[in-house]
Amino acid sequence: MHVELAPQFSESEFGQEASSILGKCVHCGFCTATCPTYQILGDELDGPRGRIYLIKEFLETGDCTDTTRTHLDRCLTCRACETTCPSGVNYGRLLEISRPRIDQTVPRDRRDRFKRWLLRRLIGSRWFSMTFRIGQSLRALMPSVVARHIPESRPAGDRPTARAKKKVLMLEGCVQPAMAPVINAAASRVLMQMGYEVVSTPTAGCCGAIDLHLGAEAEAKDAIRRNIDAWWPQVQTGDIEAIVMTASGCGVTVRDYHQLLKDDAMYREKARRVSELTRDLCEVIDPDRIDLSGTLEGVRVAFHSPCTLQHGQKIIGKVESILSACGADLVVTKEKHLCCGAGGAYSLLQPELSEKLRRRKVENLTCDLPDFIATANIGCLTHLNSDSPTPVRHWIELIDPLKLEN
16 A cells, blocks of 8 residues: 655654555455454444555545544454454554544544543552442442442452562553452462562553553653563563563553664663563463363363454463363354453443443353353453353463462
């Protein structure tokens, strides 16, 4: 696809990068077959190819309308289109760099700006944790339509305190410690079984994904630098074997730190090293190194692979192989490639589309009557749990030696 850049973009880094990405698109349309929003809406402009044309028009004219942004806002950034694209179009990156420029060209109304600002300020803050705990304590008094969106409180259990020769860092995350603290605790216990000590870095916080999703690129980069600063003293020692991600949504972002800070002379090399060390939890847990056989014997499990795991990080089959090694009976699920509708803040900003995708995903996951639905991201877990008749758990909980209320 050839792009004639508008004068204001012709010499800009944004224009050059966007044009380079667009240049790989051959208009084949394979991407539409795997796009969740196109499956629901059936509108070409609500699929990757249509959105690419809208961005191309913006690059060539330097102008756009609210209609352009509406179609881009409906995109989940699930990146299923990247998995199916034969030409290697980096659609997720194209959308990431285009959205802030479109917002500058056609500013959002005051209500929309406030909503996005509030989400960025609330999610991951101490106010979120406090508000969430209050919500959990009042859950029994709430109408079911509200209560189902607030996960029940489950005990996390003690974390290992023993020291080990092999060390890893682990990003605690921003919402996960409040919504499901058992996930990081369970991961620590299983990692200790493998001989890994999880070194605490309490000053590391949000990975920056929420700010990126909401077009706040500068704020996202600030969060990234804070995390690098928190990890760097440990990374410098050379003792850290990996920076472990228990949420695939964080993992896909941290793996991209080197790209996001490539123009930052002070942090470029540090970001590259952090990205190199980043591993999803399933890449670290090795069933051959610990005895997990029979842990899930006779348990029927449906696995939902988050988009950030299968499309964003291209990790396919790893979790399933771990669950199988534990004796789980992996049940058949349909449309494995489709998003559940969580999409970071998407479920809050596009609730109708999100609900339709969730309903479709739950039906596909429960059609073979599993005992549990397992997943690898806190957003997917919470979103699916709110509408699923089958309990949804992070897969690490199912193999946790403490088996806390699995």
